Structures are given as C-alpha cells and as structure tokens.
Amino acid sequence: MDTCRPPLSLFDSTLKGSQKIMTKKKGSLLYDYETHAEISAHPYMRDYILEVSGARRLEDLTVKSINDFLNGLEQWQEDILPKFNKKLH
Numbered sequence: 001m002d003t004c005r006p007p008l009s010l011f012d013s014t015l016k017g018s019q020k021i022m023t024k025k026k027g028s029l030l031y032d033y034e035t036h037a038e039i040s041a042h043p044y045m046r047d048y049i050l051e052v053s054g055a056r057r058l059e060d061l062t063v064k065s066i067n068d069f070l071n072g073l074e075q076w077q078e079d080i081l082p083k084f085n086k087k088l089h
Helices: 036-040 043-053 063-088
Strands: none
Touching: 036 043, 036 063, 043 063
C-alpha cells in the first residue's frame, strides 16, 4: 500500500456527484466546500480530514483551510509527487 497518498476513494470520480467538487482545470479549485455541514454529509471525507488534521471536530478548522489543504494535496499529487517518484527510480 502506498502510504504517501490518501485513500483513493476520497478522489474517485464516482463520488463527484455526491461531493461538492468543481470541474478540474489546471490550476483551478477542485474542492470548494462552503460549510462544515457539506463536509460532514460525506463521512469518508469528514473522517479523513479529522484524521490528518488531528482536530476533534470539523468546526475546529476553517472551511477555507480544509479546501486549501484538499486542493493543495491534489496539486501535490499531480505536480510534485511524480517528480519525486521519478528521482527515486
């Protein structure tokens, strides 16, 4: 199991209809949650965010910081991780 990546189910295209996700274009936002309730409606996402942040409740984090983290993670997976993996091999 690749421990450098979050569970793929969080980013599976089948979830796009049930999660508030915008169309992905290079450099654009993928996650654009507006409220904690939108995130809480998706248990896998809620649990993932709480696990990686160490927060006890979603409300302890700003929605902006959650969006920034998730969008930054996507950018990292697309741009930085492949370059890092290439250097390893």
